[in-house]
Amino acid sequence: MDRLPKWADIVLVPFLSLVLAAAVSAVVILAIGQDPWEALTVMVEGSLMSAYGWGYTLYYTTSFIFTGLAVTVAFHAGLFNIGGEGQAQMGGLGVALCCLFIPWPHWSLALLGAALGGAAFGAAWIAIPAWLQAKRGSHIVITTIMFNYIASSLLIYMLVDVLRPKGEQDPATARFPSVTNLPKLNELPGLDLLFTQEVRANVTLFIALAAAVAVWALLWRTRLGYAIRAFGKSQPAAKYAGIDATRITMIALLLSGALAGLMAVNNVMGEAEKLVGNSASGAGFIGIAVALMGRNHPIGVVLAALLFGFLFQGGAELGLWTKIPIEMRIVVQGLVILFTGALDMMVRMMLTRIFGLFRNPARAQGAA
Amino acid sequence: MAADLVEGRPAAAAPFAIELKGISKAFGPVQANKDINFAVPKGTIHGIIGENGAGKSTLMSILYGFYKADAGQILINGQLTAIPDSQAAIRAGIGMVFQHFKLVQNFSVLENVVLGAEDGALLGPSLRKARAELQRLSREYELDVDPDALIEDLSVGHQQRVEILKALYRQADILILDEPTGVLTPAEADHLFRILHGLKAQGKTIILITHKLREIMEATDHVSVMRRGTMVATVKTAETGPEALAELMVGRKVLLEVEKPPARPGEVVLDLQDLRVKDEHGVERLKGVSLQIRAGEILGIAGVAGNGQSELLAALGGMMKATGTALLNGAPLPLSGRGADGQSRRHAGIAHVPEDRQHYGLILDFTAWENVAFGYADDPKYQANALFLSNEALRADTARKMETFDVRPPDPWLAAKNFSGGNQQKLVVAREFEQNPKLLLVGQPTRGVDIGAIEFIHNQLIALRDAGAAILLVSVELDEIMSLSDRIAVMFDGRIMGTRDPATTDERELGLMMAGMTAKGEAA
C-alpha cells in the first residue's frame, strides 16, 4: 500500500474522520426527525457568535485540554488511561479540601495550592492501577475503569457522610470561601474589553495552555520524554536501551493522573465553587476523544479541545432551543472516537485510494 | 534423471508428488520468486537450500496457500491443483511444519492435533479417534508424545513432533519442513531425521527447507538450490558436495576474506567467570560460561542458534539477569539488580549492536536522529542545558554519522522503518561504534544486509579492534566468524566447548564442536 504524505497524515486523516463523524451525526439528527442544518446553526450561534457563548466554549475547552493531555501522556508511554473521569473527580476532592480547609490570603496562592492538591489527588488515584500495571502486569484499562466506579462511590460517601454541611440536603460541600474564587476572563484586564459580561471561562484556561506547552516540551525536548516515547513504541527495545520500565510506567501514569486531576481547578474551583457529585460530568471520557482527534500532540489536543468545547456548548444549546436532546453531544463524541480511534485504518485506506487516483490515474483505472 | 528434474518433465517411471511450473511472485518491486520450475518424485526427501531471503519461504507459502502466485501452475500427483488457502493445501495432502510452530500453548497434544480436522460438531468422537490414531502413528514412526500433555510443558523437539503428527493426522502425503533443526539440539535433530526416513519408507514425500549443508548431505535424495528468487539448480544429492552447493547458493566463489592486520591484544578487558543465566521459564540457558577478551582482539562465538549466544549478549548488555562474576578492566560489573541495566552498561563503556535490530536496536517509528539518541539520550554532547535535550546537536551528529557510515538516504528526518535493512544496520553500527567503547558486543552484524554493506561493516569492526576495543562477536554465519575473529569460542548448550585459533582450525572441527562433540569425536 502506498504511504500517505506526512501533511495528509497530520491534517487530512483527522479532518476526514471528523467529516465522517459529522455526516453520521447529521443522519442521526435526520433520523430523529430534526434538521441538521438548523442544529448546526443553533450550535454555532450559541457557542461562537457571542462573547457569552465563547465564555462557555472556552470553559469546556479548558477542562478538555487537561483530560486530553492526560490521555496523551499515557498514550505516548503505550498505556491507555481510561480513568481520567475518576482521577478528575478525585482531583475535585483535592481541590475542595484545599479550598475549604486552608485559609488562603489571595486567590493566586489558592490557585497554586488547589492546583497542587488537585494534581496530587489525581495522581494518587492512578497510583494503584499504575503500580499494578508496572509490577504485576494488571491491565491498566480494566483497573482504571474499576477505579472510576470506586471513585464515584468514594465521592458519594465523602459528600453525603463527611463533607456535607449540617442541615443541607444536597450531597455537596459547603461553598468555598470567596477569597478562593478565581477571576473569570471578563475580570481580567485587557480581556474585559472582549468579554463584557460575566462568563464561565476563568484564569484556569491559561494554566491549561501552559500545561499543553509543558507536555510538549516534556515529550519532545527532555530525556524523560524521550524515554517515555521510546518505551511506548517498543518495550523490548527500551529494555535494550536500559530504560527502566517500572519507572517510566509509574511516571507517565502519575503525570497522566495529575493532569486529569488538575482539571478540577477549572470546574470545581473556577466554576461551581463547591464540590458536587459527578463533578467531572464526563470530561474525563471526552479526553479520550480529544487525544485521539488531536493525534496525541499538545497542539492537536488544544485544537480538538476547542472543537469539543464548541460541541459541548453547542450541544447544550441544542437541548435548550431545539427538540434535539442534549445527549446528541455524547453521540457525536462516540462517533469521533469511533472514526478517529477505531476506524483509523479505514480512513487511511480511503485517503490512500483517493491519493492513488490523484497521483496515477492510469494505474488506478487499471486496478479498477 | 537429474536433467528431467530440472526441466520439470515427469518421467514415466517416477510420478511426481509435486511439480511446480513457472511460479512467480512479486511483493511490490521485489521479485521474491521468478519462474520457478521443479519437481519432487514421490517417496523421496527433497532439500531446498538457499541463503536468507532467497525466496524459499515464499515458495513454500505459495504451496501452502498463504500466498497466491502471480503466475504458474502447481501439480500435485500429476493433477493441476489450485491452492487458494491452507484448507485446499491440506485437502491436496500437503502438511507443513513451520519454523515457528503453530500450536495452541494451553491445549493438550490431542486437542492440537484435532483442531481443524474434527469429524463432526461434537468433540468426543473426534478426540477418541485421534487418540487411537496417535498411538498408531507414534508406534510406526518413533513419534511418541503423551497425547494428554499440554504443549507449554513440552520441549521444543516434542512440540515439533506434534506438528508432524498434526500433518500426518490430516493424512498428508507431502510434508514440508521449514528450517526444522534451527531450534533443535543435535540429538533431537538426529531423532527428527530418523523420523523423516521412517516416513519416506512409508511412501511419504518430504521437502526439507534449510540453509545447513550438512543436513542436506545427510538426509536428502535430491536438492534444489535457490538464489535471489530463482531456482538455480536441482541435483541428486549423491552426485554433489557441500562445496558445489555452497557455490550455487552464493552464485560466485565468495570467500569472505577480510583484509586485516594481525591483532595486537592488550590488557584483559572483559573477564567472565561462571556466568549463568536463567530465562523467564526458569530454564538455565547459560550454564557457567567463562571467557576473557583482551583489548584489540575479536573473540568470535560460533554455535547453532539457541545455544546460549543470545543470552550471553543479553546478560552482558544488561538485558537479562545473570549470576557469576564479571570484571571490566578489573572492576566488577554487576550482573543483577542495580547497575546491571543497559544504561549502566553504556556508562561503563560497553556498546551493543543487538542481534535483532528491528526489535531491539531501533525504534522503527522514530526518525533517524531520534534513533541516534537511543540508549545515549543522557550523553552530555546531546544536552542543550540541564533541562532540555539539544535536538539540533542530535541532528547535526546524525548527519555526520550518516556521512561517515554511508547511510542512504542521508536524511536525519526519515523514520527508521523507511531505511533498507542494510542502512538500518549501518545506523545502529554508527551509533554504537562511535561511542569508542572499551567493549563492543555485536550480534549477527550482517544478517539481512547486502554484500556491499557487509564489507563496510566488517572493515569498521576491524578498524575498531585496531583502535583498541575488545570485541565479542556472535554470528550464526561460520564464515563470518572464521574470517573476522582472532580467537573462536564455540558454544553448545549454554557452555563454551572450547576455544580455537582460526588459523589452525577448520569448519569441520568447529562443526563438530557446535554439535556438542570434541574434536576426537566423543560426546561432551
Next chain:
Amino acid sequence: MDYNTLLQILDTAVRFATPLLFACLAGLYSERSGVFDIGLEGKMLIAAMCAGAVAALSGSAWLGLLAGIGGALVFALIHGVTSITFRGNQLISGVALNFLASGLTVLVAQRLFQQGGRTPPISGEARFNPITLPFAEEARQIPLIGPFYAEVISGHAILVYLAFASVALTWWALYRTRFGLRLRAVGENPAAVDTAGISVTRLRFTALLITGVLCGLAGAYMATALQAGFGKEMTAGRGYIALAALIFAKWRPIAAMWACLLFGFFQALALRPDVVEWMVRVKVPVPFLDALPYMLTVFVLAGFVGKAIPPRAGGEPYVKER
C-alpha cells in the same frame, strides 16, 4: 437476620445476577475469540432501549426481546467491523460504542415517547412476568429447602432460567464441541487456527454475534423483566461489573456464574444496609457495598488470588504473517 430475610436477599441477588450473567457470558464468547469487549455496557443499554421501546409499542415482551437482540447485534457487528475487518483498537472501539449507545438510546427514546428519554411504564404482556415453578407452594412446608425453593428458585421471569441454562450450554459448547475447541484456540493462537485451514475472521465474527445475542438478552431483561421499561443509563455500569465478573471467573463459564451471583449478592446487600450492619456489627456505608465488586476485581487483577490470565491473543488484530 432471620431465614426469611436471607431468602429475600438471595431472591434479589438472583434477579440482579441475571443481567450480569448474560453480559458476562457475552463477554466470554468475545474475549475467548481474542476480541476484547469493553462495550458490553453499551450493547446492554441499546438492547434495553430497543426491548423497552418495542415492548411498549407492541405490547409484547417477546417482540421486545427480539428487538433488543437486534439492537445489540448491530453494535456487535460494528465492533466486529472495526476490530476484525479494519483491525482497529478494540478498546477504543468499545469505548466509542458505549458512548454511542449512551447518547442514541436517549435520542431515540425521546423521539418515540417524549418522556425525557425513557419509555412509558410497561406491564402485563409487555413484560416478562414471574413464573411459579411446580409445587412451589406445596414445597413451602418442607423445612429449609422448601422456602428456599419457593422464594429463591421459583418465581422468576423466564429469562432468569434462560440465563442459568446458558451457563450450562456455554460450558458444553466450549469444552465439548468443535466450535468450542476452535473458539478457545483462536483466542490463544489465531495462527494455529489459520494454518489448520479455519477462517479466523469468520470464527471471530461468529463469536461476536453470540456476544450480541447474549447482550440483547441482558438488556431485554433489564427493561422488560427487572424493571418496567427503559430509563436513561439504566444499565448503570452493569456491563463493566460483568466484565469484572468475567475476569474474576478467569474466563470460565461455571466460575462466571458464581462470580455473577456473588456480585448480584453485593448489589442486593447494598439495598439492605440494615442487614449489613447487623452482620458486621458496624455501620457500613452503602457506597462501599456498591464499590465492592470493583475493588474485588482489582484485587483479582493484581494476581493476589491466583493469576487471571486472559486469552493470549486477546486485543491483537490477527494479521497473517508470511
